[in-house]
Amino acid sequence: MRQLLVLGAGTAGTVIANRMQRQLDPHQWQVTVVDRDDEHHYQPGYLFVPFAMMTPHDVVRSRHAQLNDGIRFVTGEVDVVDHANDVVVLVDGTRLDYDQLVIASGTTPRPDQTPGTTGSLWRDKVHEFYTLEGAIALRDALEHFTHGRLVVHVTEMPIKCPVAPLEFTLLAEAMFRGRGQRDRVEIVYATPLPGAFTKPVASERLGHLLEDRKILVETDYMVESIDNERQCLVSYDEREIPFDLLVTVPLNMGADFVARSGLGDELNYVPVDRETLLATGHDRIFAVGDANDIPTSKAGSVAHYSSDVFVENFLDHVEGRPLTHRFDGHANCFIESGDGKALLIDFNYDTEPLPGKFPVPYLGPMTLLEETRANHAGKTAFSWVYWNLLLPGRLPMPTDMSMAGKHVPDLHDPTEPGTTFPEKEQLS
Amino acid sequence: MSTTTIEGRTVHVDQEGFLTEPAEWDEDLARSLSGLLGIELGERHWTILHFLRDDHASTGETPTLRRVSTSLQIPTKELFQLFPTKPAKKMAYVAGLPKPRGCV
Numbered sequence: 001m002r003q004l005l006v007l008g009a010g011t012a013g014t015v016i017a018n019r020m021q022r023q024l025d026p027h028q029w030q031v032t033v034v035d036r037d038d039e040h041h042y043q044p045g046y047l048f049v050p051f052a053m054m055t056p057h058d059v060v061r062s063r064h065a066q067l068n069d070g071i072r073f074v075t076g077e078v079d080v081v082d083h084a085n086d087v088v089v090l091v092d093g094t095r096l097d098y099d100q101l102v103i104a105s106g107t108t109p110r111p112d113q114t115p116g117t118t119g120s121l122w123r124d125k126v127h128e129f130y131t132l133e134g135a136i137a138l139r140d141a142l143e144h145f146t147h148g149r150l151v152v153h154v155t156e157m158p159i160k161c162p163v164a165p166l167e168f169t170l171l172a173e174a175m176f177r178g179r180g181q182r183d184r185v186e187i188v189y190a191t192p193l194p195g196a197f198t199k200p201v202a203s204e205r206l207g208h209l210l211e212d213r214k215i216l217v218e219t220d221y222m223v224e225s226i227d228n229e230r231q232c233l234v235s236y237d238e239r240e241i242p243f244d245l246l247v248t249v250p251l252n253m254g255a256d257f258v259a260r261s262g263l264g265d266e267l268n269y270v271p272v273d274r275e276t277l278l279a280t281g282h283d284r285i286f287a288v289g290d291a292n293d294i295p296t297s298k299a300g301s302v303a304h305y306s307s308d309v310f311v312e313n314f315l316d317h318v319e320g321r322p323l324t325h326r327f328d329g330h331a332n333c334f335i336e337s338g339d340g341k342a343l344l345i346d347f348n349y350d351t352e353p354l355p356g357k358f359p360v361p362y363l364g365p366m367t368l369l370e371e372t373r374a375n376h377a378g379k380t381a382f383s384w385v386y387w388n389l390l391l392p393g394r395l396p397m398p399t400d401m402s403m404a405g406k407h408v409p410d411l412h413d414p415t416e417p418g419t420t421f422p423e424k425e426q427l428s
Numbered sequence: 429m430s431t432t433t434i435e436g437r438t439v440h441v442d443q444e445g446f447l448t449e450p451a452e453w454d455e456d457l458a459r460s461l462s463g464l465l466g467i468e469l470g471e472r473h474w475t476i477l478h479f480l481r482d483d484h485a486s487t488g489e490t491p492t493l494r495r496v497s498t499s500l501q502i503p504t505k506e507l508f509q510l511f512p513t514k515p516a517k518k519m520a521y522v523a524g525l526p527k528p529r530g531c532v
Contacts, residue, residue: 194517222493222504224504224505236508237512267494
């Protein structure tokens with residue numbers, strides 16, 4: 001019996017295990033999935049918990065219940081991948097041999113990596129919403145926060161679901177407005193990037209979202225530490241941002257066993273071929289979803305779209321045929337903007353988010369790069385789609401991004417080529 | 429594709445002035461580019477610039493501050509001293525590489 005071993009039963013691991021189990025001959029292949037616990041979290045729900053738009057109960061289901069019959073589910077913590085001997089060793093000593101290994105262990109927030117984050121103010125005035133525990137603590141903090149300065153802060157890219165901090169900011173603004181407290185709450189968005197939106201078309205069309213709502217943006221902000229005594233963020237270039245309530249997005253890193261196994265880069269992500277997801281320098285190891293280093297968003301939609309390519313390639317790969325399917329980096333995300341509206345973006349490695357209609361070109365019903373109620377309805381309905389279509393691997397969507405129905409606006413930029421950076425940014 | 433002239437040399441650049449043809453870069457050009465930023469290149473700068481060039485050649489991506497810091501064992505704080513205020517952008521600019529990318 002040949003062994004397909006999947007490390008991680010999150011979005012990517014579950015989709016791939018389910019699809020492979022249906023495709024592979026059950027007399028020849030055993031599909032095994034390992035995870036440290038049996039709680040599958042609907043991670044897009046974390047954003048809504050602080051605003052009481054979803055309850056913790058809505059977010060969690062059993063991991064093994066999402067896996068097809070015939071898939072073996074093992075609970076345990078991975079110690080190391082011994083890739084010289086094609087075996088995975090768990091912390092309890094269990095050894096799991098594999099013919100093919102799929103690393104789907106995701107990425108997690110690491111508040112301990114920025115000094116002062118988990119200090120005396122942690123879960124009191126310093127919060128995060130990328131764990132269920134954090135989202136619940138933040139819900140309670142927001143309930144009692146009536147005035148002062150709210151700072152939403154991203155530590156470093158890449159992060160899981162890169163638009164979530166913006167969504168959080170917009171939802172918080174709408175919430176304070178709804179409570180009649182907006183005049184007493186100052187909102188600051190601090191990002192390590194040069195702007196809240198950095199792709200030209202998105203930036204031109206969406207930049208006003210923050211300005212219109214009087215959200216201050218602090219750009220190129222690289223945090224060095226959080227000063228608990230003085231309640232402020234301190235950056236490497238010594239800019240300080242005081243806060244009354246801080247919502248930080250900690251540094252994200254891949255699983256520690258990836259580093260222990262010598263398979264990771266500086267953030268424990270597995271370097272892979274960006275079109276086939278085969279780990280660089282390895283013939284029996286793939287890394288999927290957030291666990292790899294492909295230059296696109298760390299998001300469930302990427303896990304979903306790339307699984308089509310993965311399944312086709314895997315069947316060729318185990319028969320020794322060349323891999324012919326190529327992942328284009330396709331992703332799309334809803335962006336909640338408050339007031340019952342949302343935006344939608346669709347993009348890939350080479351094409352930035354553009355205006356148009358989705359998923360059916362010209363018809364929609366959803367509209368790209370615009371705030372609409374239909375987009376919000378789409379995001380709300382997505383939880384059902386996630387559990388019932390996406391995880392079982394039965395969501396019927398084309399893998400490759402479509403340009404049909406999209407248009408590239410003519411951005412009027414009067415600047416002379418090659419002049420902005422040294423002129424504007426030059427130091428005194 | 430736009431071009432600009434830097435100390436008598438014509439190079440291909442994007443709107444902001446980042447080189448779009450990494451092959452047009454050499455050390456003389458790096459000195460010119462760093463001059464435009466008011467940075468005088470010392471030994472530490474060169475170590476970093478050569479790492480940036482090599483890493484981009486092998487991965488196809490401009491390395492992040494963290495990658496530079498981890499790979500060369502140089503504290504991030506020092507990168508901010510060597511390329512003040514916006515080290516990621518400035519390192520990429522002087523090394524003739526695309527600026528590090530964002531998402532939306």
